[in-house]
Amino acid sequence: MKMPTSxxxxxxxxxxxxxxxxxxxxxxxxxxxPSVEKQIEKDTxxxxxxxxxxxxxxxxxxxxxxxxxxxxxxxxxxGVTTGTRYSRWFDTNTFYKKPTVSGKIGLATFNLKxxxxxxxxxxxxxxxxxxxxxxxxxxxAENLHYKTQSELVYDLAHAEHEIIRRLKADGVSQFQIAEPxxxxxxxxxxxxxxxxxxxxxxxxxxTVDGIDARFTIQTFFGDATTILPHLLKLPVDxxxxxxxxxxxxRTKIETKKTLALGIVDSRESNIEDPKWIAETATRVSKxxxxxxxxxxxxxxxKFVPRKVADAKSRALAEATRLVEERK
Amino acid sequence: xxxxxxxxxxxxxxxxxxRAKQLLSTENQKDRIRELLELSTIYGLRLFERTGLDNEGVxxxxxxxxxxxxxxxxxxxxxxxxxxxxxxxxxxxxxxAESKIHRKHPIYLQEFLxxxxxxxxxxxxxxxxxxxxxxxxxxxxxTGQRTGSSLKKQKQEAKREFLLDFVExxxxxxxxDLIDAGASWIQIDEPAITTxxxxxxxxxxxxxxxxxxxxxxxxxxxxxxxxxxxxxxxLAEYAPKLDKCSQLALEFANRDGTSLGVDAKHREGYRDLxxxxxxxxxxxxxxxxxxxxxxxxxxxPDAGRATERNIIESxxxxxxxxxxxxxxxxxxxxxxxxxxxxxxxxTWDVTYAKLESVVxxxxxxxxxxx
Numbered sequence: 001m002k003m004p005t006s007x008x009x010x011x012x013x014x015x016x017x018x019x020x021x022x023x024x025x026x027x028x029x030x031x032x033x034p035s036v037e038k039q040i041e042k043d044t045x046x047x048x049x050x051x052x053x054x055x056x057x058x059x060x061x062x063x064x065x066x067x068x069x070x071x072x073x074x075x076x077x078x079g080v081t082t083g084t085r086y087s088r089w090f091d092t093n094t095f096y097k098k099p100t101v102s103g104k105i106g107l108a109t110f111n112l113k114x115x116x117x118x119x120x121x122x123x124x125x126x127x128x129x130x131x132x133x134x135x136x137x138x139x140x141a142e143n144l145h146y147k148t149q150s151e152l153v154y155d156l157a158h159a160e161h162e163i164i165r166r167l168k169a170d171g172v173s174q175f176q177i178a179e180p181x182x183x184x185x186x187x188x189x190x191x192x193x194x195x196x197x198x199x200x201x202x203x204x205x206x207t208v209d210g211i212d213a214r215f216t217i218q219t220f221f222g223d224a225t226t227i228l229p230h231l232l233k234l235p236v237d238x239x240x241x242x243x244x245x246x247x248x249x250r251t252k253i254e255t256k257k258t259l260a261l262g263i264v265d266s267r268e269s270n271i272e273d274p275k276w277i278a279e280t281a282t283r284v285s286k287x288x289x290x291x292x293x294x295x296x297x298x299x300x301x302k303f304v305p306r307k308v309a310d311a312k313s314r315a316l317a318e319a320t321r322l323v324e325e326r327k
Numbered sequence: 328x329x330x331x332x333x334x335x336x337x338x339x340x341x342x343x344x345x346r347a348k349q350l351l352s353t354e355n356q357k358d359r360i361r362e363l364l365e366l367s368t369i370y371g372l373r374l375f376e377r378t379g380l381d382n383e384g385v386x387x388x389x390x391x392x393x394x395x396x397x398x399x400x401x402x403x404x405x406x407x408x409x410x411x412x413x414x415x416x417x418x419x420x421x422x423x424a425e426s427k428i429h430r431k432h433p434i435y436l437q438e439f440l441x442x443x444x445x446x447x448x449x450x451x452x453x454x455x456x457x458x459x460x461x462x463x464x465x466x467x468x469x470t471g472q473r474t475g476s477s478l479k480k481q482k483q484e485a486k487r488e489f490l491l492d493f494v495e496x497x498x499x500x501x502x503x504d505l506i507d508a509g510a511s512w513i514q515i516d517e518p519a520i521t522t523x524x525x526x527x528x529x530x531x532x533x534x535x536x537x538x539x540x541x542x543x544x545x546x547x548x549x550x551x552x553x554x555x556x557x558x559x560x561x562l563a564e565y566a567p568k569l570d571k572c573s574q575l576a577l578e579f580a581n582r583d584g585t586s587l588g589v590d591a592k593h594r595e596g597y598r599d600l601x602x603x604x605x606x607x608x609x610x611x612x613x614x615x616x617x618x619x620x621x622x623x624x625x626x627x628p629d630a631g632r633a634t635e636r637n638i639i640e641s642x643x644x645x646x647x648x649x650x651x652x653x654x655x656x657x658x659x660x661x662x663x664x665x666x667x668x669x670x671x672x673x674t675w676d677v678t679y680a681k682l683e684s685v686v687x688x689x690x691x692x693x694x695x696x697x
Contacts, residue, residue, distance in 0.1 A: 015410075017409060024416055027416040027417075068415075082623075084622055085582060087555070090555065091522045093411075093463050093519065093522065094412055094413055096414070188556075223479075243478065245479055265478075269408055269467060302411065304411065304421075305409025305410060306409065307409060
């Protein structure tokens with residue numbers, strides 16, 4: 001049996017206490033924007049160093065300037081604005097600006113810097129960007145334009161496809177497409193219907209179609225056991241799930257796709273023991289077998305303070321080493 | 328100091344110069360902070376009085392860092408770990424339970440005593456509810472105690488133990504102190520409850536609430552805001568089960584349109600009120616009629632005005648929101664006009680203007696209902 005060979009980060013990493021202080025001060029009109037930008041660069045460089053020291057293969061920049069998981073996408077599109085409402089990000093104590101769809105969606109302007117600090121990432125390593133997928137985007141937005149969700153999701157998929165194509169052209173080769181709404185919909189009375197699932201899966205296919213990059217579909221905040229078989233049929237390289245919400249013992253799957261195992265809890269502060277991570281990954285692999293397991297946080301690490309997130313990142317790397325030693 | 332002096336003049340704080348002088352001459356830092364907190368409370372109370380509010384609350388919680396950290400710093404066993412983002416450039420300092428918790432010292436009592444001494448009108452004491460305190464903290468000690476069951480079940484079991492400890496060891500002693508000191512209305516702030524609309528969490532919330540208020544003779548109300556996409560629908564199902572809960576103060580303006588009108592189309596943000604009526608909640612409603620965060624949308628001239636990052640709702644917009652809420656609830660006596668939540672992120676100028684609109688809008692609604 002093969003076991004995890006790598007670990008990586010994805011999504012928004014928490015801002016440092018210094019950056020938090022500066023952004024607060026900026027928000028009160030007491031600090032100029034360049035000081036904030038400088039600290040964002042510093043935070044990014046520190047995270048790059050952490051990934052380098054930890055032996056990570058795929059590098060993220062931490063997305064320190066992202067205000068929420070949707071904002072850079074919204075700001076790149078026609079037909080949708082950030083709106084005026086703050087809405088809760090799933091069952092967390094964080095909020096996002098709810099996108100308002102008021103016209104036909106399409107890519108407006110693409111600005112690489114909105115998505116990634118490419119200039120601060122090592123040229124010799126693959127770069128990774130995490131984007132909320134078209135189905136989840138549609139679920140979290142307010143639709144004032146499209147007659148059906150299907151039409152909205154299709155155009156979102158097309159627009160995200162364009163964003164990804166440009167990111168790829170600028171050097172990004174790894175993409176995490178986050179689709180938590182496939183597994184967590186407490187605000188909907190019905191579970192995901194087959195028709196909706198088909199819309200979501202078709203949108204993912206449209207998003208990744210024809211782009212030569214590595215794609216992982218990541219789910220979190222809900223139990224993924226029933227959705228995994230469907231995701232495994234997608235033309236993507238990997239699928240991922242949140243181990244703290246998923247009862248993996250209910251399933252038996254064997255796949256050649258990469259399994260991104262959300263094995264450190266991004267919503268609790270305890271630092272998982274690398275030995276526990278390695279043993280748990282082994283237990284999970286008895287139910288969901290993959291040739292390549294990648295250890296990842298259960299979702300964005302922005303829900304814990306920076307020092308906790310950094311310690312969890314190192315624990316992931318250490319767990320990978322433990323597994324390698326056992327081989 | 329110039330701003331403090333200006334507001335002292337606007338709010339009629341006559342002895343400002345004497346108090347400022349006394350404050351600056353106080354050498355002991357602890358005493359100086361105490362005087363400063365009391366003076367801040369007086370400012371808050373006068374602000375509320377000047378705008379014409381019927382209830383002065385505790386003068387805008389001037390003595391609190393914010394609703395979470397203020398409590399946590401009074402709890403033995405909790406350690407503040409660092410900031411996490413709430414939204415945009417707003418953060419909160421999140422703590423972890425490192426051992427079994429208990430109250431170090433009274434948390435709200437001194438503030439209440441200052442308010443009681445200086446308020447000219449009725450007082451409502453807002454306190455942060457135990458469910459929210461637990462939900463916004465890391466379980467640490469409680470989570471780490473468990474093995475065996477699934478990771479999800481372990482977290483649920485830990486949450487219940489943590490919650491009941493917060494109720495018994497921190498919140499009930501606090502309520503006892505407040506009531507003994509003369510508090511007659513305590514608002515339990517539970518913004519986190521709409522975060523987890525699953526039945527296990529809702530039942531846990533009800534259990535925690537009922538245990539919190541058990542045996543106390545006092546008016547209790549709940550404040551909840553910014554629910555997830557499901558809105559207040561699930562809370563509405565459970566609200567009738569909350570013992571002694573005589574009012575629900577809820578955020579609505581944030582989700583509402585900004586044009587005038589008293590029909591469902593214009594007042595879309597208030598439609599969830601219907602769920603509470605359908606589920607048989609018989610208490611009052613504190614209806615959020617002004618937005619408390621940044622605003623960037625369009626405002627028709629008769630509905631208010633947009634300033635740099637704010638909307639100042641017109642009294643007419645407040646009126647229409649109240650009239651629509653009254654239409655749903657049926658009894659105007661059950662409707663209170665409130666801001667959506669605390670106005671701590673707004674300037675005092677903006678706060679004053681918004682509260683004036685709340686008061687004038689309520690007057691207009693009363694006139695229209697006659």
